[in-house]
Every structure is written in C-alpha cells, then in structure tokens.
Amino acid sequence: MPPMILKTDPGGRPIRWIDVRTAAAYLLRAEVAWSSTATAITLRGGISAWTGRQSRLDIPSILAVLGARSAHIDSTVPRLTNDALFLRDRYLCCYCGNHFADSRALLTRDHVMPLSRGGSDAWENVVTSCRSCNQKKDDRLVEECVLEMRYIPYTPSRAEAMILENRRILADQMDYLMQQVPRRDRARREAVA
Numbered sequence: 067m068p069p070m071i072l073k074t075d076p077g078g079r080p081i082r083w084i085d086v087r088t089a090a091a092y093l094l095r096a097e098v099a100w101s102s103t104a105t106a107i108t109l110r111g112g113i114s115a116w117t118g119r120q121s122r123l124d125i126p127s128i129l130a131v132l133g134a135r136s137a138h139i140d141s142t143v144p145r146l147t148n149d150a151l152f153l154r155d156r157y158l159c160c161y162c163g164n165h166f167a168d169s170r171a172l173l174t175r176d177h178v179m180p181l182s183r184g185g186s187d188a189w190e191n192v193v194t195s196c197r198s199c200n201q202k203k204d205d206r207l208v209e210e211c212v213l214e215m216r217y218i219p220y221t222p223s224r225a226e227a228m229i230l231e232n233r234r235i236l237a238d239q240m241d242y243l244m245q246q247v248p249r250r251d252r253a254r255r256e257a258v259a
C-alpha cells in the first residue's frame with residue numbers, strides 16, 4: 067500500500083490525506099506552494115524516446131496546495147469511530163488501566179453517562195473500556211460502582227484526528243501534526259502512552 071500524502075493550505079494548516087495520484091496531479095499542475103523535503107514515494111513513468119531516460123516524479127510527504135482552504139475544516143469535530151476512540155485512548159481501558167493493543171477485540175466504547183440516562187454518543191462522553199469493566203459498570207455511573215476513571219475523555223483536535231486516521235503515517239508527517247496538537251492534548255497523549 068502506498069503512503070498517504072498530507073495536504074495542507076499554504077499556511078501549513080492540515081486539510082486532509084490525499085492519495086499519491088492526487089498529489090502527483092497537484093505537482094504536475096504546479097499548484098503546490100511548498101512541500102516537505104522528505105519524499106514519500108517516487109513514481110516512475112515511461113522511457114523518453116528523445117533522452118532514453120525513464121521519467122520520475124518524487125512525491126513529497128507533505129504538500130501545501132495553492133488556494134486550498136481549511137477554514138471550514140477547523141471547526142469540524144472528527145468522526146467518532148471505535149478505531150479512532152481506541153487510538154485516542156492508546157488501547158488502555160479507562161477503568162482497569164490494562165493495555166489491549168494486542169487484543170483489540172476485547173475493547174468496547176463505554177458511555178461515561180450511559181445512553182439510557184440521556185448521555186450522548188460524543189467524544190467527551192466516551193472512553194475505551196474492556197468488556198469485563200464495561201459489564202461491571204453496566205448502566206451505572208462511575209460513582210455508583212467500585213470503578214475509577216483513569217483518564218478524562220476529550221475531543222481530539224483536527225491535527226490529532228488526522229494522526230488517528232492514517233495507520234500508515236510517515237514519521238515526518240507524524241512530527242508535523244504533533245507540533246499542531248495543542249499542548250494540553252499532547253500532555254494527555256503522553257500521559258497515556
């Protein structure tokens with residue numbers, strides 16, 4: 067699987083992941099304001115009849131695209147999926163603190179304020195919980211069981227959500243996005259890492 071390329075606006079704000087073909091089109095149409103120095107992948111094309119050389123195009127890992135705008139995306143809350151939730155919480159059960167990276171099938175989405183009591187299915191009301199803790203908690207509040215929360219749920223920033231979205235993220239893309247994760251969230255990520 068080829069890597070995904072990080073598309074940003076000319077100011078460097080992340081917009082979305084694009085595939086290599088889309089990135090190549092931006093480069094060929096000269097719509098790139100600037101790019102990272104790191105090459106994500108090199109595309110090879112046909113052999114020139116004139117020079118006998120094979121054409122090649124280096125696709126950088128990050129592309130700032132002219133005219134691209136991220137304003138409408140800044141306000142968007144990242145989509146809540148179990149995969150993204152478990153990644154946000156680094157596969158740690160919020161209640162027993164055990165780590166389930168190697169047994170993700172045992173993880174569930176727990177609603178801190180249960181849905182049956184009017185809790186919402188939103189980032190700030192959900193945590194990663196192993197099946198066993200989820201069963202213990204059932205339809206109760208944390209205060210009503212013998213459980214204790216080990217971290218507080220939060221809505222990931224756009225940059226963090228993009229880190230969560232891309233399983234094949236390259237090291238320099240990760241570094242770039244981490245610099246844009248608010249310090250508060252970064253400390254939390256490190257706390258559960």
Ligand SMILES: [Zn+2]
Nearest residue numbers: 159162196199
């Ligand atoms: Zn647990």
